[in-house]
Amino acid sequence: MLAIFLGGLLIYCSFEFPLWGDPHAPASTHVSPYYIENTLKDTSVPNIVTAVLADYRGYDTLFETVVIFTAGIACIFLLRTYKTVEPDIRLYRHIPTGITLRIEKGGKFPEGSRHFERLDTAWVPYDLIVKTTCRLVIPFIQIFALYVIAHGHYSPGGGFQGGVIMGASLVLFAIAFNLRSAIRRMGERLIMLLAALGVCIYAGIGTLCMLLDKNYLDYSAFANILAFDPASARSHGILMVEIGVGIVVMAVMVILYYVLASAGKHDEGL
Amino acid sequence: MADGVLEVLISRINYWVYIALMMIGLYGIIIKNNIMKKIIGLSILQTAVILFFVSIGAKRDATIPIIDHTNASAHTEISATNFINPLPHVLMLTAIVVAVATLGVALSMVIKIYREYNTLEEDEILPQLREDK
Numbered sequence: 001m002l003a004i005f006l007g008g009l010l011i012y013c014s015f016e017f018p019l020w021g022d023p024h025a026p027a028s029t030h031v032s033p034y035y036i037e038n039t040l041k042d043t044s045v046p047n048i049v050t051a052v053l054a055d056y057r058g059y060d061t062l063f064e065t066v067v068i069f070t071a072g073i074a075c076i077f078l079l080r081t082y083k084t085v086e087p088d089i090r091l092y093r094h095i096p097t098g099i100t101l102r103i104e105k106g107g108k109f110p111e112g113s114r115h116f117e118r119l120d121t122a123w124v125p126y127d128l129i130v131k132t133t134c135r136l137v138i139p140f141i142q143i144f145a146l147y148v149i150a151h152g153h154y155s156p157g158g159g160f161q162g163g164v165i166m167g168a169s170l171v172l173f174a175i176a177f178n179l180r181s182a183i184r185r186m187g188e189r190l191i192m193l194l195a196a197l198g199v200c201i202y203a204g205i206g207t208l209c210m211l212l213d214k215n216y217l218d219y220s221a222f223a224n225i226l227a228f229d230p231a232s233a234r235s236h237g238i239l240m241v242e243i244g245v246g247i248v249v250m251a252v253m254v255i256l257y258y259v260l261a262s263a264g265k266h267d268e269g270l
Numbered sequence: 271m272a273d274g275v276l277e278v279l280i281s282r283i284n285y286w287v288y289i290a291l292m293m294i295g296l297y298g299i300i301i302k303n304n305i306m307k308k309i310i311g312l313s314i315l316q317t318a319v320i321l322f323f324v325s326i327g328a329k330r331d332a333t334i335p336i337i338d339h340t341n342a343s344a345h346t347e348i349s350a351t352n353f354i355n356p357l358p359h360v361l362m363l364t365a366i367v368v369a370v371a372t373l374g375v376a377l378s379m380v381i382k383i384y385r386e387y388n389t390l391e392e393d394e395i396l397p398q399l400r401e402d403k
Contacts, residue, residue, distance in 0.1 A: 003296040007289055014285040015278075020328060023351050027326045032357050033350035040337050040348065048335035048356040049363065057360060064364040071371035078378045155336070160367045249367055256374035263381050 043234040045153045053158060054238040054245075058217040061241075062202055065248050069199050072252035076192075079264030087267075091119040098126070120178050120268045127176070134176035141169040149246040153235060159245030166246065167253025174254075179262055186254060188266065195251035201244030205237060284325035291318035305383065305390045309376050316369050320362045327358035335359070 018025035035052050045051040053061050090103045095115055149162030174182035206217040214221035219237025220230035228236065262268060279286070291314055298311020335356035337348060380390065387395050 002300060003293050006296060007293040010289045010292065011286075014282055014289065017282070017285055018326075019281055020284055020325070020330075023329045023332070025326065027358065028329060028350075028355045032355045035356055036335065036350040036353045037348050046337040048337065048353065049359050052356050052360045053363065061364060064368055067368050068371045071368075071375050074375050075378045078375070078382055156334070158363070160363055164367060164370075252371055252374075256371070260374060260377055260381070263385075264378075 044231040045235050050152045050158050054241045072255040075259045079259050081264045092116040159242035163246035163249025166250040170254050171257045191251050198244045198248030288318050288322040303392050323358040323362050327355040329354045
């Protein structure tokens with residue numbers, strides 16, 4: 001009932017809304033023409049979206065980044081359990097012969113052996129095609145992610161998008177192999193440090209601007225030390241900030257996957 | 271008369287789609303009993319808002335808000351009518367990623383609730399909550 005009532009209200013209101021694609025709509029008349037006309041002059045960044053994101057609305061993006069970071073932390077606090085419970089059965093595969101060993105609870109097994117790999121109990125068969133495909137594809141995904149971050153000024157892209165692509169490539173690795181080998185490559189501690197580092201890069205750039213006698217997050221301060229004109233100094237500041245955002249987003253995506261897929265135990269997932 | 275109705279329908283199609291999505295989302299949040307379905311409703315609601323914002327940014331006869339810097343020097347006059355409004359795109363760009371992160375928090379709360387009460391149905395959780403008191 002309430003939903004239908006609100007829907008009716010919204011439909012009534014929408015008759016007052018501007019038409020599709022109206023250049024004189026209120027949304028397009030106040031600050032947006034300023035952004036469009038002055039971005040290239042102010043920041044020498046052709047991609048207006050990136051310039052508005054990281055320069056004109058730098059505070060907004062800073063705290064969006066902090067929100068993402070906080071979400072990752074909250075996930076860890078809610079679910080992560082550090083008590084390791086010994087599972088009922090453990091499965092190992094002898095790599096040269098392909099024989100799968102089943103170790104009951106309490107059974108002893110040399111963990112460090114190179115000829116055995118630990119398997120998830122949920123998925124025992126070989127998955128050669130999936131693993132090989134992912135091994136081929138993941139480097140290209142990561143290169144593309146770095147391109148999206150670094151080229152955010154000139155083409156559609158930026159820290160958020162590139163960070164998500166980077167995180168997706170790591171999640172793909174964790175799905176195609178298993179959670180254990182993903183955590184072995186990209187440890188929990190490392191990923192948390194990366195998340196904190198990203199926020200620190202963003203906030204640190206802002207503080208650096210303050211130390212150089214400008215306002216917080218006013219990147220034209222770098223013109224004093226790096227011998228740029230203020231516009232291209234802003235463009236470099238935007239790039240550095242985007243890198244920080246990308247690191248945070250990447251790390252938080254991976255944290256979310258690790259914690260949610262294994263329900264906080266970090267042993268077996270999906 | 272019929273032509274007038276049709277014209278209203280077509281000329282404001284973005285608002286109709288967004289209102290429909292928003293109602294579906296609200297329905298999911300209010301009516302559904304299962305927490306997981308409530309979260310799905312919440313996500314649909316977010317999508318509706320994102321769609322609304324992005325559709326506001328559209329401008330007729332305008333291109334994407336990236337200036338062709340190979341031809342244009344700093345002195346070329348850039349007219350705001352030739353580029354769509356970048357502001358909604360900026361806001362939604364961050365909103366999408368934040369939506370994913372908050373969805374992660376919601377899902378981890380769901381896992382926690384399931385561990386505690388062994389169910390995700392609200393009418394089964396509430397009696398257990400009262401017993402705990």
